[in-house]
Amino acid sequence: MAAFLAGIHYNAWILPVLLLIPTIGAVLVWAHGAVAGQGEAASMTARRLTLATFVLEFVLSIGLWWSLDQQSADWQAVFDAPWIEAWGTRFALGVDGLSVMMVLLTTFLMPLAILGGWTSVKAKVHAYHALMLLLTTGMLGVFVAKDLFLFYVMWEVMLIPMYFIIGIWGGERRIYASLKFFIYTMAASLLMLVAIVYLGIMAGEPLGRPTFDYDAILALNLPPAATFWLFGAFFLAFAVKVPMFPFHTWLPDAHVEAPTAGSVILAGILLKLGTYGFLRIALPFFPGVAMYPAVRTAIIALAVIGVVYGSLVALVQPDIKKLVAYSSVAHLGFVMLGIFALTVESVQGALMVMIGHGLSTGALFLLVGIIYERTHTRLIDAYGGIAKVVPLFATILTVVALSSIGLPGTNGFVAEFLVMIGSFRTYPMMTFVSATGVILAAAYMLWALQRMIYNKLDKPQNAALRDLNWRELGLLVPILAGILWMGVYPQPVLNRMEASARKLVTDVTRNAERQQASMMMGGR
Amino acid sequence: MIPEALALSAVLFTIGAIGVLTRRNAILIFMCVELMLNAVNLTFVALSKLYGVTGQVFVVFVMTVAAAEAAVGLAIIIAIFRHGQTVNLKNINLLKG
Amino acid sequence: MLLQEAAGAAHPLSGTLAEWIWLVPALPFLGFVVNGLLSLVPATHLGPADPSAAGHEHGQAGHEDRGAHDDHHHVTRHRNAGIVSLVGPAVLGLAFALTAAIFIGMLGAHAEAPFVRTLFPWIVTGDLTLNAALQVDQLSIVMTMVVTGVGFLIHVFSVGYMQDDPGYPRYFAYLNLFVFFMLVLVLGASYPVMFVGWEGVGLCSYLLIGFWFTDKANADAGKKAFVMNRIGDFGFLVAMFLLFANLGTLDFAAVSGRAAELGEGGAVITAIGLFFFLGCAGKSAQIPLYTWLPDAMAGPTPVSALIHAATMVTAGVYLVARSAAIFSLTPVASLTVALVGAITALFAATIGLKQWDIKKVLAYSTVSQLGYMFIGVGVGAYSAGVFHLVTHAFFKALLFLGSGSVIFAMHRAFHHTGSHADAQDMRNMGGLRRFMPWTFGLMWIATLAIAGIPPLSGFFSKDEILASVFARTSHSTLAEASWAGIPGSALLMLIYVLGLAAALLTAVYMTRMMLYTFHGPNRSGDAERSHLAEAPWIMTIPLAVLGVLSATGGLINLPAFLGAPAQKLHHWLEPVTGAASMHITHGEEAHLALGTEMALIALAVAIAVAGMAYAYARLKPAALVPKDQSPAAHGIERVLEHKYYVDEIYDRTIVRPVVALSRRVLWRGMDTGLIDGLFVNGSAYFMRSLGWMGARLQSGQVGTYAWVLVIGVLAVLGAFSLS
């Protein structure tokens, strides 16, 4: 397979093609909408066209799985084209161990998200699907951007469709939720823009004009004082996206109001942009600051608070989607703990949680969407004893819930185990506290599960629920397969991320000592 | 005698300002403005004794402007009055922000 | 003999049947898959109107509740019950046969080091190399024999017990899945693989306790069991992290080989020991995490027999025995294990005295006997602990299955007459001797065994533990160590006394149960009496086999003074736990003078007989009245009946405050209040109010403009004059 891919110079054209297909798809679907109108038939063709585009995208991206050279940790499948000469920005794309799995996760989740919203989205179907395609370009763009300016542009491109998806097709308080989501992320990312421009100029000094190339900026050694506020700017932008503890209040609202597919993508991929940002930019560029004892402990403390706080608040949520949203805050807390504990196992664990959380929470939101389509209520207490009526749904919900609380044999366990066993070596006490999150997770998830599917079937309207149809089953089986495969045999995934994770850890620790030494001498 | 003149002009000016602040009737406010202008004319004349006759020339100009202003202002007030039957400033707030 | 790293090829067992060890857990998993698919098929062949016909996977919607307190439902048998009842037990039987074969193979080979069969690399990253590997050594093969053997008997029993339940395939799917996870736990070659089994059995006990999930009490009991197990698992996890952080490896062979590197009696090794014990307390229901086990009786009785008597709850004892190397190096942790075990044994026994539900009595008896096992492994007599585990598996399974056939008979009787009396309450039973002779006889064998009457198995294993505690009161690392100020020897003496007291109470409440159930007049009502009959043969045969095993179980490990045939199990476990137990007794076998040993045995027997006689004399089964007419207990009896109100205390001191804290303080207060209210919406409100103030300025009032003008002039003049 690898030979075949090399034969067709797969690595040369794959990344720009991956970005281009959804954009073309978006234009096509939108144009079709303008031409064919909003009839049921037209809408169906729009859905089919979008699904086809995403399936094609997924098939193409599978090649990445084989073509990635597991030993080397630097950029692969690099594509470089001039973009805006005056500013020195280049359309540079590249992928390495950190981002390849995220690209695959994106292309894997998108078709399922579209299938998830197949019957629930009825109004303005063309616009909806065009926005979904544009959103994919944005997300993929962020993961494969090798040029910082392109990274920022794609960051914003990804934000706008999401705003519309929540704003137009969302629930009752969608305007408030989408506005809050947009302003929260936008405000934070403006700081990032300032930092990127500063870096661009500093890096461009010798060349006479600014350059945003990742490696050029990586090689920069900046005055210690500047690195603090630069790290602060990036930290704020990514912390809001992760979301870390104090900046997380937009997540429950955005999740509750977003349509099913919106929630799946928001939880599955968008949250990972924040943590990916830390891994790709915040840590390698400013190791001195990131590893500065006070800063590092503060961030880890915030992460651990996020884990415990997220779990505790999830315990008392009446609304199932809010419960899952807060559980995401807890899971992402683990990721941040893994990243900043900075041992090879904990970083690998963080990457695994990012992928695992994408699958489990994505599946949870799909399931909630399916039951919401039938009962139009998200309140846990409105259900009860439905396992007797919809047994297949109940079984899959149980399996996915168990994977989300990290039962061995599912991806949740492998990921959280790696994070904790890795971070225990550098931050034992913090990991000890975050391990209580494991108990709280079991508590809130099982309590909600019991109130929903077990107990007495006492509400008449639940007695007539239909069980999963073939579309919904086809939608969930791939994710279940992913969950169980990553739980039992995660080795191939781990191998692909090992080289980059090891390089990240060694580089950051080495540079951190060097920078901190210069910081002490230089003083501030 | 110039300092006394200047002091007088200051007092008159202040009385004019107080008049503007306390009055609600548009026309009376106009009159107070006229009073303030007279106070300024007084200063001009007083200082023209020191700086030469340009001061008085200026007073002439001030008067013409005052006249023009009074004319236009009163026309506006009449127009407003025709519209709202009142010149009480409290009700004239069409310029609300 | 230090356990050196086994050279793969040269291992005596490689190439033998042991290579197929992975087939032992694979068979039950195959059973799970087959039964799981079968349970997908619509439950019964009734008409479409019946909702249960519509459902599949958990299809048995309209199933009838075999449990105690459920209203009357028509009996519906699952269409594929036949296939399932064949596949379920057969899979266990094959696994048992294979295990027995491997066991026989091992007898000859007397391998020193464990034989590790690596299947595939599970998690290999950075310094962590974790293989999905199974380990065959003396300890794990004994446990596997117990699990598959007793498991097979219980599966056969379940065929009879659950035959009329529409959820039949789902039941067997879960039971097979449970045995699979239990085998992974027992055969795992490293702590994480064992942890997979550890949580897997927790999951299956959650599913099986809440098997009849339509009843909130059952679902609650399941959830409670899982969450409490999870607290234990938290301890297990932290212990693993400590181990990895300090030793860099998690494989059993490596850890027990390099345990000394952790420093004897040091803080780290004690912490590891204590956290492992927290895991055991959660899984094996010791104080303070025992309250889930009595509630777990909400599940079907064979489940209680298999999971909550014979196998899962003994996982904690297996864990301590498996990490003997660590526990032997930390006297403080070992003493804690023994002390908590002793206290739990006595505490649970006292509650058992006043329980009316027959399964609750047995549940508390299990908690108490587990306490005994922990005394054994706590004081370093690992082989004695395992011996009691094995014998306990036999007679406790027999007791539970016996109570199952009693309940089955009672329920069938109540079923015929349609009465809603509690089929599990002893006050509705009485005088069943005449109706169920077989069950009566076999139950008496088990009761004598558990009470510790020679020559039955219970006597040997309980006496072995008490003797080993007594032997270690002097001249052992535990005796010399001090536990929170108390000298080790005094503590061991206290443990010995507590053990004796627990033995006394055990004899009392077991005899009480037998008297109320089988002796005296029958209280289950005249109409029902005619329907009371012995359980079908498929249920009684396993009872008989277990009866034989309970009676002859003692032969496995006869006390030392009987010469040649004695201490078979102890010598058998030598390669695994020998070094650790020797370490505790300063390098040479702990032995008692013949005289003291005989005295101890006499004392134990006297205690047992006294307990039974006391119960026989004091209790008057004739005076009992059926449950609905019996007066409410008061005073100390009420406290015991309500199990010292421990559940209520937990609820009020832990559960309710946490929920209240997270609802009021964290969610309402912090989230919506502080962060959302103050910062997010707050800043929005602040911007809006700034805008509003601006608007106020442009109010259209010319008057205000004049004011502002004059004030502006004043300000400028002021500034000018002040400058």
Next chain:
Amino acid sequence: MPPSPGLFYQVHFYLFGLLAIASALAFVTRKSPIAAALWLVSVMFNLAALYVMMDAHFVGAIQVLVYAGAIMVVFLFVVMLLNLGHADELSDIRGTWGRIAAGAVGLALLAQIMAMSRTRFLSVLQPPTNPVFGGPPDRGAIGTVAQPLFTEHLLAFELTSILLLTAIVGAVAVGKRKGANDT
């Protein structure tokens, strides 16, 4: 320093000054606009007198002719036209609080001006070293003003004429009643 004027001059100067202030105060406090207008006219007469005393004969005349005569007449005319004579409807002095505040602001203004006169003036505001005392009477009252008006300030003069023209047109346009033939 200018020669100290005679006593007669001083007395009359103070007389007219006080009269001006008194009538200004009266003007501000009158309720009826007509009375207020007349008091304002009296202020203007006093000022005219002061102008003449300060050798600004032409300006004094203009003051009486244009200001008192024309502008005040227009005011009175408009008051009459809009029938605003009766005092009660326009009791527009804003309550005691308004007046006290206005008074306070006035005093503050006055205090500042007095304080300013004490401070050191910027250089450009310094009185010239060779003040022109009274100026030569040779060109007569009008000549002294006309000469600079038509030489240095000719442009300003023309501009004011244009200003007056536009004012007239504006006043007519605004004041015109909305008739039928309105475009």
